[in-house]
Amino acid sequence: MHKVGIDLGSSYTKGVLVDTEGKIIDSYVVKTGFDFNKASQKIIDKFSESHKIEYPVYTCGYGREQLDLPTVTNSEITALAKAIYTMYKKNCSIIDIGGQDTKYVKITEAGIVEKFKVNRKCAAGTGSFLEEIAFRMDVPPSEFKEYAEQATDNIKINSYCTVFAVSEIIGLIKNGNKLPNIIHGIYNSIVDRCMEMSLIEHTLIITGGIPANHPMILTLFKKRYEDCVSPDQSQILAAWGCVLLNLNKTKS
Amino acid sequence: MNDIKKEPAKLNSVNDLRKTMDGYFGRLNEASLTGNKKIAWCTSVGPAEILYSMGFEVYFPENHGAMLGASKMADKYIPVAVAHGYSPDICSYLTTDIGAFLLNETPLQKSGFKSVPKPDILVYNTNQCKEVNDWFSFYARHFNVPILGIHTPLSLKELTPTIINNIAEQFKELIPELEKVSDQKFDIDKFRETVRLSHEGCVLWRKILETAKHKPSPINFFDSVIHMGPIVVMRGTQYAVDYYKILLAELEEKIKNNNSSIPNEQFRIYWDGMPLWYKLSSMSKLFANLDTCIVASTYCNSWIFDSLDPADPFMSSAYAYCALFIVRADDEKEKVLENLINDFSIDGIIYHDSKTCPRNSNNRFGLQTRLAVKTKIPYLEINGDLCDSRCYSEEQSIIAIETFIDQLAANA
Numbered sequence A: 001m002h003k004v005g006i007d008l009g010s011s012y013t014k015g016v017l018v019d020t021e022g023k024i025i026d027s028y029v030v031k032t033g034f035d036f037n038k039a040s041q042k043i044i045d046k047f048s049e050s051h052k053i054e055y056p057v058y059t060c061g062y063g064r065e066q067l068d069l070p071t072v073t074n075s076e077i078t079a080l081a082k083a084i085y086t087m088y089k090k091n092c093s094i095i096d097i098g099g100q101d102t103k104y105v106k107i108t109e110a111g112i113v114e115k116f117k118v119n120r121k122c123a124a125g126t127g128s129f130l131e132e133i134a135f136r137m138d139v140p141p142s143e144f145k146e147y148a149e150q151a152t153d154n155i156k157i158n159s160y161c162t163v164f165a166v167s168e169i170i171g172l173i174k175n176g177n178k179l180p181n182i183i184h185g186i187y188n189s190i191v192d193r194c195m196e197m198s199l200i201e202h203t204l205i206i207t208g209g210i211p212a213n214h215p216m217i218l219t220l221f222k223k224r225y226e227d228c229v230s231p232d233q234s235q236i237l238a239a240w241g242c243v244l245l246n247l248n249k250t251k252s
Numbered sequence B: 001m002n003d004i005k006k007e008p009a010k011l012n013s014v015n016d017l018r019k020t021m022d023g024y025f026g027r028l029n030e031a032s033l034t035g036n037k038k039i040a041w042c043t044s045v046g047p048a049e050i051l052y053s054m055g056f057e058v059y060f061p062e063n064h065g066a067m068l069g070a071s072k073m074a075d076k077y078i079p080v081a082v083a084h085g086y087s088p089d090i091c092s093y094l095t096t097d098i099g100a101f102l103l104n105e106t107p108l109q110k111s112g113f114k115s116v117p118k119p120d121i122l123v124y125n126t127n128q129c130k131e132v133n134d135w136f137s138f139y140a141r142h143f144n145v146p147i148l149g150i151h152t153p154l155s156l157k158e159l160t161p162t163i164i165n166n167i168a169e170q171f172k173e174l175i176p177e178l179e180k181v182s183d184q185k186f187d188i189d190k191f192r193e194t195v196r197l198s199h200e201g202c203v204l205w206r207k208i209l210e211t212a213k214h215k216p217s218p219i220n221f222f223d224s225v226i227h228m229g230p231i232v233v234m235r236g237t238q239y240a241v242d243y244y245k246i247l248l249a250e251l252e253e254k255i256k257n258n259n260s261s262i263p264n265e266q267f268r269i270y271w272d273g274m275p276l277w278y279k280l281s282s283m284s285k286l287f288a289n290l291d292t293c294i295v296a297s298t299y300c301n302s303w304i305f306d307s308l309d310p311a312d313p314f315m316s317s318a319y320a321y322c323a324l325f326i327v328r329a330d331d332e333k334e335k336v337l338e339n340l341i342n343d344f345s346i347d348g349i350i351y352h353d354s355k356t357c358p359r360n361s362n363n364r365f366g367l368q369t370r371l372a373v374k375t376k377i378p379y380l381e382i383n384g385d386l387c388d389s390r391c392y393s394e395e396q397s398i399i400a401i402e403t404f405i406d407q408l409a410a411n412a
């Protein structure tokens, strides 16, 4: 029997299949859309093709209470911290950049959440900021990486608010700035918004779907804070953490 | 999904509370319909005692703002005020109240009022904020009635004799205009009596809030913000005193029987900042299900004026209304919070950063981090607003609150 962890994000729903020892056997990410149940069911169906699944399913994220499945719900921040501590086993700071929000979490040497912060209401520093700008500039986010690598100038985009940032970018275009430099500037702005969430201590671990899909973000974090890493598959860590948080409880 | 849903225990005194509040609104309505008494509008920590002593019925627009917020009507009214030139970034009690007024809508219409009771005079104290001056000025212009204000300096560290003497003088300077409007001579003995009653009510209110020191607590924040009605609007009257005797007796009985407010109290929280009026009931359930009781708050503590003294009514009023938390410098606030953390066995603090009420959001100048270093008590900041629900991200805040309780559990 295998356990399933599901992180219901605003943009993507992330699922992991975990064995009784807590090892990840498989993972699957689907678009959330408007139906949390449908998204979760796709994950369950996918895992059920090859493995027998044990209920309840361990969930976190925005739609965690609404599923028509037997579930045990968790806080996505506690779950993420659990996953990171299981991997690194030391005190560290985490910055997680998702579709709707950015989180800062500090964990102690014993793996306990000591402090955390979720970004304010606006989109600056989150995935929606990138998507909005991509839409406005008519450049698919998947092409951002390529452009940013060709940047020759370190442009700053200062606006907090996405709408203001868009006007700032229009100004930059009008002044003849090149697209690669502007996209590089957008990445810079995301990193700056994240760095001001709190004082960073110990190793900084970057997680979430946005840095996973935009590796330049990690490079820019490293410029500001050297001791900085991003684990593979960082998008699915909270889903995995959900299972880990309950592993010993269900074993006993 | 499979969780057992827990509810906080209900207080029986709520029926007496309703009667007490109905009586208050009944007297106001009678004054407004018959003119049997003059009506003064007053700020929530304004000089209510002097007004009651001179025979006014006293109406509090902030209480009205809270009613509009709790009835989830603010989102309809704020845009009306905004269209009239008020910024959506300023006090949402003000914008909600003025917006509702411009549409001639009030929840009081359900209790037989035609509209909010028309003022004969408006009296404010800027001890809480400057916004109240602008708010009351709108009505002074509209009704063309006198407006009086006590101008209290803010961010006070020490309450020096110079400051207190000045405020006491400002209290006295209200009298001639109040005499003119009320058609009554100021009577120092009547004033002493209202100050005595106000003091008695405040002492009872303090005792009520202090029952939450007991583990488990018989009362939580979501009860207190409702039951504080009489101390806000009937401070200085026998009605408030009578009601709080009933409530205190109930709570003492609950302590005797070890009856808690939250079914399985595990964590004790201090709440700083304004309530989110439009979320009271869902938040109350959220905390109950997290086995968490909010046992103390800056907000409910704001109506404890126990330095009021009938022997020296002017000086003691001046002192009491300056000693208030919201008037003080951060160093003083830190001391108060430190004591409350100890006295109420607090496990964690939640700071509600209320978008439109900077003066009631105490996490903006680093107090929260300084206090955490000193006390080692963890804290959480949530963004929201007292009335404007558009400033509040519920999902984000629920996740933050749940994580915070996980954090407290891991530390326990």
Ligand code: SF4
Pocket (backbone or CB within 6 Å): B062, B091, B092, B093, B094, B128, B129, B130, B131, B132, B356, B357, B358, B359, B360, B386
């Ligand atoms: S203290 Fe805050 S909520 Fe109260 S009147 Fe002033 S700005 Fe409004």
